[in-house]
Amino acid sequence: MANPRLPHSIFICLFSALAVPVQADQVWLKNGDRLSGTIEQLQDGKLRLATKYAGTLSIRWPEVQRIESTQPLLITLAPGEQPPPAGASLVEFKAPQQQRVLRQEQITDIQQPAHFSPKFSWKGNLDLSLDLERDQDSSDKLRLKTSNEFLKGYWRDKLNADWELQKTNGERDRHNYGLTNSLDYFWSKSWFWRGDASFSRDFQNDLYQELKYGSGPGYRFYDDKSGRFELGTTLGRQGYRYYSQPDLRFSILTLNWDYRRFLLQDGLLELYTNGEYSYPYFQEVDYAITAEAGMRIRLTQHLRSTFSTELDALQSTQESHSDWKHFFGLGYNW
Incomplete structure (x- = not known):
């Protein structure tokens, strides 16, 4: 037979x-x-x-x-x-x-299948940005940011965190931190399923806390020596908490991206952008954008310099802002 x-x-x-x-x-x-x-x-x-x-x-x-x-x-x-x-x-x-x-x-x-990691591996980096200005107004800015990626089998876990402090003339006018965790399961070379959650805390503004979680599919176009390109979408919930206004909670659809490109010999120069665009199912909020773009220059095997621009935008009936931040710093990767 x-x-x-x-x-x-x-x-x-x-x-x-x-x-x-x-x-x-x-x-x-x-x-x-x-x-x-x-x-x-x-x-x-x-x-x-x-x-x-x-x-x-x-x-x-x-x-x-x-x-x-x-x-x-x-x-x-x-x-x-x-x-x-x-x-x-x-x-x-x-x-x-x-x-x-x-x-x-x-x-x-x-x-060996590209989406399978036989051994546990941990890749990450830690960036430090320090900006001291002594013009008419004395301004000190300090920022720490870390990105980590853990691989084992068909699983990938991304854990990112950042902390920022700014003082002008001795008075603190910016103080916040944020945490993001994404857990991916690859069922093929390109397709994966993601569950993610993020939390941010602001000690200066009326909007003092943001919480978001969701789940959905993603697609990896490539991830090799030349770079990485991935797109994903999640459906979940998001909430804003205010000191002086009612809290907001709503369902949200998010599109996220991760693009990296290595240039010059052995990836000496890296261009990158990542972020997410969120569309809420809620009349009080129009959209929210969190994005980052920049370049990294490798100085030694583990040391690098980073130039980056970040955008944090929110359009809603209670609050609207578009905060642009520019950073230059040194980082250590492993």
């Missing part, structure tokens, strides 16, 4: 069948040899295996008999996949409670 046609692209989670977990991918050859390392890619008839003892090996694909991997692999099949005939050259892939045997000549590509 013929097997059903296999899809052109499939995901197979490959793990060791031994009782003790294997920390490296295993490749068995038809001559009985076994090689250990990290599978990088199958291309042009060669399987690339990165090893600690011999660098990257290029193994002729027809010599491979069996593969076991500690992480998922994206396997691309040629069109028109049919059941293997008698005597065909086969390769075995093994997974927990599952075993799949495929025709060797029908497999055109193997690589």
